[in-house]
Amino acid sequence: MKIVVDAMGSDVGTSVEVEGAIQAVKEYGHDVILVGDEAIIKSELDKRGGSQGKITVVHAPDRIEMNEPAALSVRRKRKSSIVVGMEILKKEEADSFVSAGNTGAVVCAATLSLRMLPGVERAGIAIAIPTMKGRTVIIDVGANIDPKPIHLFQYAVMADAYCRYILRIPNPRIGLLNVGEEESKGTEFIKEAHALISKSKLNFIGNIEGRDIYVGDTDIVLCDGFVGNVILKVSESVVDTLVKMVKKEIKSSFIATVGALLANSAFQSLKKKMDYAEYGGAPLLGIDGRCIISHGSSTPKAIKNAIRVAAEFKTQDVNKHILEGLETY
Amino acid sequence: MKIVVDAMGSDVGTSVEVEGAIQAVKEYGHDVILVGDEAIIKSELDKRGGSQGKITVVHAPDRIEMNEPAALSVRRKRKSSIVVGMEILKKEEADSFVSAGNTGAVVCAATLSLRMLPGVERAGIAIAIPTMKGRTVIIDVGANIDPKPIHLFQYAVMADAYCRYILRIPNPRIGLLNVGEEESKGTEFIKEAHALISKSKLNFIGNIEGRDIYVGDTDIVLCDGFVGNVILKVSESVVDTLVKMVKKEIKSSFIATVGALLANSAFQSLKKKMDYAEYGGAPLLGIDGRCIISHGSSTPKAIKNAIRVAAEFKTQDVNKHILEGLETY
Numbered sequence: 292m293k294i295v296v297d298a299m300g301s302d303v304g305t306s307v308e309v310e311g312a313i314q315a316v317k318e319y320g321h322d323v324i325l326v327g328d329e330a331i332i333k334s335e336l337d338k339r340g341g342s343q344g345k346i347t348v349v350h351a352p353d354r355i356e357m358n359e360p361a362a363l364s365v366r367r368k369r370k371s372s373i374v375v376g377m378e379i380l381k382k383e384e385a386d387s388f389v390s391a392g393n394t395g396a397v398v399c400a401a402t403l404s405l406r407m408l409p410g411v412e413r414a415g416i417a418i419a420i421p422t423m424k425g426r427t428v429i430i431d432v433g434a435n436i437d438p439k440p441i442h443l444f445q446y447a448v449m450a451d452a453y454c455r456y457i458l459r460i461p462n463p464r465i466g467l468l469n470v471g472e473e474e475s476k477g478t479e480f481i482k483e484a485h486a487l488i489s490k491s492k493l494n495f496i497g498n499i500e501g502r503d504i505y506v507g508d509t510d511i512v513l514c515d516g517f518v519g520n521v522i523l524k525v526s527e528s529v530v531d532t533l534v535k536m537v538k539k540e541i542k543s544s545f546i547a548t549v550g551a552l553l554a555n556s557a558f559q560s561l562k563k564k565m566d567y568a569e570y571g572g573a574p575l576l577g578i579d580g581r582c583i584i585s586h587g588s589s590t591p592k593a594i595k596n597a598i599r600v601a602a603e604f605k606t607q608d609v610n611k612h613i614l615e616g617l618e619t620y
Numbered sequence: 621m622k623i624v625v626d627a628m629g630s631d632v633g634t635s636v637e638v639e640g641a642i643q644a645v646k647e648y649g650h651d652v653i654l655v656g657d658e659a660i661i662k663s664e665l666d667k668r669g670g671s672q673g674k675i676t677v678v679h680a681p682d683r684i685e686m687n688e689p690a691a692l693s694v695r696r697k698r699k700s701s702i703v704v705g706m707e708i709l710k711k712e713e714a715d716s717f718v719s720a721g722n723t724g725a726v727v728c729a730a731t732l733s734l735r736m737l738p739g740v741e742r743a744g745i746a747i748a749i750p751t752m753k754g755r756t757v758i759i760d761v762g763a764n765i766d767p768k769p770i771h772l773f774q775y776a777v778m779a780d781a782y783c784r785y786i787l788r789i790p791n792p793r794i795g796l797l798n799v800g801e802e803e804s805k806g807t808e809f810i811k812e813a814h815a816l817i818s819k820s821k822l823n824f825i826g827n828i829e830g831r832d833i834y835v836g837d838t839d840i841v842l843c844d845g846f847v848g849n850v851i852l853k854v855s856e857s858v859v860d861t862l863v864k865m866v867k868k869e870i871k872s873s874f875i876a877t878v879g880a881l882l883a884n885s886a887f888q889s890l891k892k893k894m895d896y897a898e899y900g901g902a903p904l905l906g907i908d909g910r911c912i913i914s915h916g917s918s919t920p921k922a923i924k925n926a927i928r929v930a931a932e933f934k935t936q937d938v939n940k941h942i943l944e945g946l947e948t949y
Contacts, residue, residue: 360804423861436799437807452823468766470849475689478846501853517807520799521847522854524830529858532752532834563771 292319292602294324296594298327299354299372300320300392302587308391309335311594316345318595321602323383326376350377354392357587361395365403369384373397376405380580387581387601389572391453391589397582398434398575405580408610410617412480414577415446415516416584417453422507428454428463429504429512432519432574443467443513445466447493448620449576450511450614457574457603466499468518474498484513489619501502571596576613581605621931625715625923627656628683629700629721631916637720638664639931640923649923650914650931653714655680655705663914683721684801686916691725694732702726705749706733709909716910716930718901726911727763727904730773734909735892737939737948742767743906744775744845745913746782755781761848765905768921769812770844772796775820777949779840780939786903786932792839795828797847803827807883813842820949858931903933910934 294315298308298523305327308440312323313336322345329350330491336583352370355364365374373392377400380388390397394416402414407470412476415431430446447465454463467485469477476498488495498576499509505524514522572585581604583597604610622904623644626638634656636748642650642665642814651674654661658679665671682700684693694703702721706729709717723745731743736786744760759775760767767775776794783792798806802813805827828838831849845849871877901922910933912926933939 357803358800360802367851423864433799468850470762470846471687473687475688501850502857504854505857518850519798519849521797521830521851525851525854526832526858528831528834529855530862533859535752 292339292605293322293385293557293600294598295322295324295326295376295379296581297376297388297389297390297392297397298325298332298392299351299373300585300587301589301594302357302391305331306335307417307589308589308594309339312346313339313343314591314595315598316343319599319602321345321598322347324349324376324379326379327372328352337606349375349379355396357393359393359396361393361399363607364393367398371396373400374404377401377582380582381405382437386605387583389583389585389594389597389601391572391585391587391594391597394433394584397584401575401578401580401582404481405582405594406552407417407577408579408613410614411445411449411577413442413445414575415442415449416519416530416573417446417576418449418505418519418573420523420526422505424569426458426460427504427507427509427512429519430524430576431514431516432517432523432573436515436517436520438515440480440487441610443484443515444487445617446513447488447495447511448616449613450513451493451620453574453576456607456612457600461512462494464494464496464508466496466503468504468512468514469498469500472498472500477587480515485583488513491505493620502530516589528613538541550562571600572607579610581610621839621898621934622651622653622710622714623927623930624653624655624705624717625927626701626705626717626719626721627654628680629719629914629916630923631686631720631919634660635664636918637652637921638668639920640918640927641675642668642672643920643924644864644927645672648928649674650927651675652927653678653705653708653710656683656701658680676709688722688725690722690728693722694725694728699835699876700725703733706730710734711913713771716912716932718912718914718923718926718930720901720914720916720923721791721927723913725760730904730907730909730911734907737908739940740778740906740941741776742771742774743904744771744778744903745848746775746779746905747848747902748787749833749852749855751834751836753882755787756833756836756838756843756861757787758833758848758851759905760843760845761852761902762845765844765846767844767850768807769816772844773815773816773820774906774946776817776820776824776840777945778900778942779842780822781938781945782903783839783904785936785938785941786929789839791823793823793825793837794842795825795832795838795839797833797841798827798842798932801827801829807846817842822949825917831868841843852894858948900929903929903938908939910939 351372417430454460572583746759783789901912
């Protein structure tokens with residue numbers, strides 16, 4: 292198993308990807324190709340005792356920055372780590388790609404280099420979030436901000452395969468995000484998607500609302516990439532705000548401070564449950580290849596887990612199951 | 621000042637509205653018309669020592685349930701508290717309307733009975749949420765799930781008047797919710813709205829992202845009613861989920877339980893800050909009249925505050941300022 296890792300993607304930079312790759316080599320035994328500025332990668336490798344023979348380096352001097360326009364930067368920066376990494380995958384010199392870089396650029400490079408699976412019109416990013424009862428997959432969280440109803444049906448099929456073969460959820464329940472539960476609710480786009488998915492053989496439970504997501508009674512939440520992006524960012528921000536507010540309140544009282552110290556174990560355990568690093572990034576589904584997108588603020592552990600999941604997509608042959616799903620449903 | 625209150629709206633039912641009305645009469649001295657089942661209202665009034673001369677009752681035997689389709693129920697249930705209450709406003713026998721009932725039905729009845737302000741094409745619901753730095757108004761949170769770019773411009777003007785004259789924010793900063801900060805980001809709808817609002821004289825700070833809302837550096841967040849509805853419901857749900865998770869973690873450890881008891885004052889103070897009841901409901905802006913929509917789970921205090929805000933809309937003549945704003949900007 293050989294995984295290509297974009298070594299210039301994360302906010303912190305190369306050290307995170309190099310450390311994550313070394314951990315993945317030790318823990319899973321996969322081969323890793325690190326793509327990026329060769330001198331920096333080698334220096335980071337040397338600090339950690341060298342490549343151990345399982346890590347190779349491919350030079351790509353350019354970095355696509357987080358705020359660069361996706362399509363333009365992919366077309367112009369042909370020697371960027373994202374474009375060079377994707378080309379390695381295209382030439383079938385590796386099995387999967389992992390990047391914590393500019394999401395739009397990764398989607399664009401993957402779509403241009405690898406193309407779509409036959410029968411899939413648009414790629415979608417699926418992310419598994421923690422809920423009260425386990426994990427729920429939201430698709431799409433930003434690959435396609437203006438989809439057609441048929442794309443939501445294809446997302447449902449792709450997320451179904453992801454749930455079954457990677458997350459080990461046997462018969463995933465699929466909900467369509469709407470402003471109310473009744474069939475009559477929503478925009479024309481949502482009503483058409485509802486009609487389309489209702490007619491399929493998927494395990495469709497109908498419309499769900501924003502308040503239902505974190506309850507965890509739905510395994511897959513379908514929405515357009517605009518709404519999905521907003522959900523993720525608002526959720527992270529509510530958590531951050533609450534934590535900051537609690538800290539501020541606690542500081543204003545001595546007894547509360549003592550209490551907070553005693554309750555600390557509970558907060559730590561909770562934090563671990565909410566930790567995105569445990570979940571190994573978000574697969575870009577629908578492309579004729581395998582690609583995992585990690586959070587820009589990834590830790591080495593997050594990169595290590597992303598490499599694990601990237602390998603599982605190959606072992607489990609998720610793309611084959613997506614193609615079967617498109618025929619079956 | 622005379623405020624009509626839908627006495628059949630809230631989830632708990634008439635007792636909440638009657639108690640809220642009595643508190644508002646005592647605290648602000650406004651007259652209140654309670655609309656709903658006369659026998660039930662009178663019995664609730666009697667339990668609390670009668671109407672005190674400032675509360676009158678108008679009989680409306682029907683209730684539009686929370687999940688009934690809005691347009692249909694407004695057309696069919698002509699003797700419902702929402703329809704009868706709105707007719708009282710139309711005949712100018714009262715100054716404002718307050719309802720904790722079916723939001724869609726309130727929007728529909730208001731639009732049909734009272735019509736729009738000249739120059740406004742669609743009504744929008746504005747809600748003031750607590751942030752790290754105070755309050756931020758999100759518009760629209762569900763009146764219009766498929767708006768045109770010009771509607772977002774009109775929402776901006778209306779929310780600007782709401783901020784200036786009710787929330788006392790002198791020069792409100794207006795942000796457009798998008799998936800990135802760059803002008804090039806977003807759907808065609810968002811790009812057109814961006815261009816339109818940029819050309820106006822409004823205090824427009826450009827695109828903002830989901831993660832920026834609770835930071836509180838924007839006073840007004842513009843979005844379509846679908847996205848706004850999802851933001852509100854997801855935010856409430858994240859808070860609920862976190863609280864439940866913390867409680868669960870704490871129960872599993874004795875020391876943590878003791879700590880949590882000691883930290884309790886901090887949580888209580890925080891809870892008060894997040895309490896929607898303090899904010900007195902969400903105005904439906906753009907109609908040729910005054911209407912405040914309260915949460916279905918409103919407490920008497922929430923109803924009392926909604927009555928206060930409903931009166932302020934008249935005193936401050938917000939609608940006049942909206943009309944001026946449409947000309948100025």
